[in-house]
Amino acid sequence: MAELTRPRPARGTHSASRAGSPADGGTRLPTVGPGVPGHVLSHASGGRDQWSDPMETPPADPEQGLLDCLGEVLDPELPISLVDLGLIYAARLDDDGTARIDLTFTATACPCMAFIREDITDRLEQEPWVESVAIREVWDPPWTRDRITERGRRQLGELGVGV
């Protein structure tokens, strides 16, 4: 199956490429309710105006570190993270700093595939311990709404989206 690998750009060249960010004078948005993070109001691709700063030290558990980062990346259409939407099937870090992500989509013709790949890559490449990102597109098992996490369901529910 095709695996897309993109070389790492220079640090600091990829932030908020399609919207304003705190660094550009944007403002972090307030929490809108219990369990609903402020970034659900973000209009920046992937919620990047609300992404955390890079970790100061590499995570003790690289897989969890990758998932924590991806937990900040919003789906372009639903205001929850790719992790809570259940699109991330695997995340691991090679010894050479390559972050390998198994990614699925809600539909075979998802119109946001390119955005999602770009948002994942940009978020992970913020981290000094990630040298490059390799995304593998997977379809087995197929995504269904059952893969949305409890937190994701709660966030969607509070925004009036039933799943």
Next chain:
Amino acid sequence: MTGAEALSGGPPAGDPDLTSPGLEGSPDALRAAMGRLLLTLADTKRILGLRYSDWLLGAPAIEAGIAASSMAQDEWGHARLLYATLGDFGEDPRVLEHERDAANWTSLEVLDGPFEDWAQFVGRSLVVDAALAIALEGLKAGLYAPIDGRLAKMLAEEEFHRSLLEAWCTRLASGSTEARGRLGAAITGAFPAALRWVGPGDGPHARLREAGLTSGAPTLRAALVGRVRPFVRSLGLDLPGPASLDDDWDGTRARGAGQPDDDVVERARGDRNRALFVE
């Protein structure tokens, strides 16, 4: 050795058809047969998506047009996944998708022209979608991993198409005499070609079956009849009897004679946007 292993080029020990020298039954022939099947599936889905898209704003109800839009997207998503596998067979997916003449497209012939009305949309699509699903399910029984990993998602999406098409068939069949007549004509007009297409039973398909990569032609044909006939009969309609179409079978393209119209192929290839392609 599995069919998938045979496709990888390893020695197909234990299968006399595959170890025999020469083109017949060789791994190369098996790969060619699988490539033909996948291209036929991809082309049919690509053209079907365009036929769906013709009705986004012409359906009897706006909700039906929205459904047609989603179905069109699904078919193109499936085509994308299928074309991508053809790189494993020595083909350039970009050339296949964007540079072939209409005469070399392998889509099912009942899609060569546009759906003339909504009855043709639902009647022909009921048959073609069923044939596509049966062909995919036939592959599911096989062992070609790149396809196996994509089938479940495609089949899940096809189930939504089936629900919509059956609902509209039911609605038209219970409507006016004219609506019922047009629906019946659309179904019976499409079925013989779909039946032959789903289970061609020629040499390449036989090689796939022998290698365990797909179900046999009789099984696939029976599955299509078993899926469509009970529903059609529940509408008070029926399928046509067996028809001999062998005279115009094109084994290279795994379809009947003719070709999709130039307009739809130009749209499928993206001719007008060729200068705008980006990597």
